[in-house]
Amino acid sequence: MGTADLQITPSILNADPGALGAEVARIPSADLVHVDVMDNHFVPNLTFGPAMVESLARSASQPLDCHLMIEDPDRWAPAYVEAGGTSITFHVEAAAAPVRLAREIRAAGGRAGMALRPATPVEPYADLLGELDLLLVMTVEPGFGGQKFLDLCLPKVRRARQLADERGVELRLQVDGGVSLETIGRCAEAGADTFVAGSAVYGADDPDAMYAVVERERRYRVARVPDGVVEVRTITDAYVVGTRLRLREVRHADGHVERKLGHKVRLGDGPAEVACTNLYLDDVEWHLLADLPARRLRKTRHLVRRDGLLVAVDEHEDGTLVAEIDDGETASSYVPDWLEVLEDVSDDEAWTGAGLAR
Numbered sequence: 501m502g503t504a505d506l507q508i509t510p511s512i513l514n515a516d517p518g519a520l521g522a523e524v525a526r527i528p529s530a531d532l533v534h535v536d537v538m539d540n541h542f543v544p545n546l547t548f549g550p551a552m553v554e555s556l557a558r559s560a561s562q563p564l565d566c567h568l569m570i571e572d573p574d575r576w577a578p579a580y581v582e583a584g585g586t587s588i589t590f591h592v593e594a595a596a597a598p599v600r601l602a603r604e605i606r607a608a609g610g611r612a613g614m615a616l617r618p619a620t621p622v623e624p625y626a627d628l629l630g631e632l633d634l635l636l637v638m639t640v641e642p643g644f645g646g647q648k649f650l651d652l653c654l655p656k657v658r659r660a661r662q663l664a665d666e667r668g669v670e671l672r673l674q675v676d677g678g679v680s681l682e683t684i685g686r687c688a689e690a691g692a693d694t695f696v697a698g699s700a701v702y703g704a705d706d707p708d709a710m711y712a713v714v715e716r717e718r719r720y721r722v723a724r725v726p727d728g729v730v731e732v733r734t735i736t737d738a739y740v741v742g743t744r745l746r747l748r749e750v751r752h753a754d755g756h757v758e759r760k761l762g763h764k765v766r767l768g769d770g771p772a773e774v775a776c777t778n779l780y781l782d783d784v785e786w787h788l789l790a791d792l793p794a795r796r797l798r799k800t801r802h803l804v805r806r807d808g809l810l811v812a813v814d815e816h817e818d819g820t821l822v823a824e825i826d827d828g829e830t831a832s833s834y835v836p837d838w839l840e841v842l843e844d845v846s847d848d849e850a851w852t853g854a855g856l857a858r
């Protein structure tokens with residue numbers, strides 16, 4: 501994979517069209533917002549134009565990833581950069597001069613993306629990849645959300661990644677259509693690093709929960725592991741260099757092993773409040789990611805349940821003990837006496853997992 505930074509980009513095609521500002525506000529943890537622009541000619545559906553993009557750009561805190569499913573993108577694409585789109589993706593099947601268009605988008609200050617319908621091969625465009633910031637491989641026929649993922653597009657994703665790597669081109673490889681918890685692993689394994697998801701996000705009861713749970717963690721250096729240990733686990737964390745990604749392997753006392761990829765986004769200035777997203781990985785996915793350059797941390801976690809409180813006490817290799825209390829959605833400052841606190845290190849970067857990793 502060309503980059504270790506995986507992004508999930510919700511498509512607002514499946515959101516309530518009458519309340520788009522509010523719908524975008526429901527997904528504050530998303531890295532980007534995917535805006536499907538359809539003209540009822542290139543695809544049989546009609547959605548947004550530059551005025552809507554301009555209005556969204558004013559209200560959304562995330563960059564807008566505009567996917568133009570329109571005829572004559574050579575004429576219209578620059579207007580979407582002007583409207584505030586961050587990346588502008590045109591369909592190669594509709595573009596008269598894709599190289600010129602990609603250069604125009606970049607010259608206007610946008611990131612240039614090119615999309616391929618399921619039946620469009622990538623090979624004819626191999627030499628053009630260096631002109632792009634993003635290549636979008638459609639995994640459904642464009643036009644509508646909620647369609648079934650086309651597995652037959654995966655070999656193209658793999659070839660696209662290979663062609664870019666052979667040419668030393670760093671681009672985002674995006675997949676769009678039918679991307680869900682069930683299909684995303686296969687896309688990542690094929691080399692995609694950016695995942696557009698419409699119904700999988702807006703079909704959920706809490707769209708942002710598809711991304712993240714808010715962790716409000718207090719951390720304390722403590723004198724000893726208190727009574728009340730209900731479980732002991734061994735945790736190995738790998739903080740992927742230059743990203744907000746953490747690979748975690750948890751070995752439970754009964755022998756079972758859990759592996760996950762976490763993405764932690766700070767909600768405030770310090771480490772105390774983060775939006776945390778986890779994807780559980782199978783063996784293939786784990787081994788694919790396990791060799792990424794990372795700083796590592798190994799610890800034994802003692803889970804203590806006492807007086808209705810669950811506290812994780814981490815024992816580090818040098819014997820220091822750090823207790824974590826997760827307050828979830830409700831901030832609190834209660835510290836039980838039995839924790840025998842030596843020091844509150846909640847705001848100290850050096851005592852975060854990333855700070856301790858070597």
Ligand SMILES: O=C(CO)[C@@H](O)[C@H](O)COP(=O)(O)O
Nearest residue numbers: 513642643645646678698699
């Ligand atoms: O571009 C398109 C459809 O043409 C997509 O962005 C869809 O909006 C994705 O929706 P799901 O397939 O994830 O429901």
